Amino acid sequence: MLVDGTLRSQSHPDVYGIGDAAAAHTQDGQVLRMGCGPGGLAAACAFHAITARLSGRTPKPLRVKGDALCISLGRHDGILQPTDLDGRPRGTVRTGRPVALLKNAVLRAAGWYNLRYPAIVVAGARQG
Ligand SMILES: Cc1cc2nc3c(=O)[nH]c(=O)nc-3n(C[C@H](O)[C@H](O)[C@H](O)COP(=O)(O)OP(=O)(O)OC[C@H]3O[C@@H](n4cnc5c(N)ncnc54)[C@H](O)[C@@H]3O)c2cc1C
Numbered sequence: 001m002l003v004d005g006t007l008r009s010q011s012h013p014d015v016y017g018i019g020d021a022a023a024a025h026t027q028d029g030q031v032l033r034m035g036c037g038p039g040g041l042a043a044a045c046a047f048h049a050i051t052a053r054l055s056g057r058t059p060k061p062l063r064v065k066g067d068a069l070c071i072s073l074g075r076h077d078g079i080l081q082p083t084d085l086d087g088r089p090r091g092t093v094r095t096g097r098p099v100a101l102l103k104n105a106v107l108r109a110a111g112w113y114n115l116r117y118p119a120i121v122v123a124g125a126r127q128g
Contacts, residue, residue: 005061007046016050018042027061030085036110037067066090072103 001017002010005027009015018024020034024042032038041064049059067085072078078099082091 006049006059007042007062008049016046018046024062026064026085032062032064032085033067033087035067036106038064040114070099070103070106072100075100075104078103 001015001022003017003022003024004010005025007016007018007022007024009017019039019042022042024032024038024045026032032042042062045060045062052059064085066082067087068080068082070078070080076097077095078097080094080099080102081089083089
């Protein structure tokens with residue numbers, strides 16, 4: 001789905017698109033990759049855009065400065081690679097058990113807390 005900077009459909013203004021189905025982009029035109037992190041940020045932005053428009057405020061566009069890829073290698077090791085939005089590696093690579101624990105926490109949050117309390121999670125999220 002082609003959406004504008006606030007995740008609103010370019011062809012159907014009453015419709016918002018998030019997640020893998022939406023070509024969400026930042027103000028400088030960089031398209032977010034498909035993934036759970038970018039999808040969550042897009043959801044938060046869409047939520048704030050909808051509530052802003054309903055209350056007569058101007059919605060803020062999606063702001064995302066960076067991304068990261070996090071992979072666990074079993075329960076005792078993992079890799080966390082910060083990247084630019086286009087996937088280019090940047091910053092310091094983290095490895096080891098703390099990364100495996102972090103990935104486990106992300107998966108638990110996504111599989112439990114987010115599913116039970118999606119409105120609280122999205123409402124509390126910053127827009128990147
Ligand atoms: C095995 C696997 C591992 C992954 N690992 C990572 C990772 O490590 N990091 C990462 O960033 N991304 C990862 N991804 C990608 C990530 O899961 C997706 O990018 C993300 O889930 C997309 O979110 P979404 O909301 O667009 O779609 P989904 O999470 O797929 O949500 C779509 C929802 O819509 C529901 N649905 C479908 N059709 C209908 C219908 N007709 N009516 C009502 N509901 C419907 C589905 O049941 C589903 O709950 C992984 C994906 C897979 C499959």
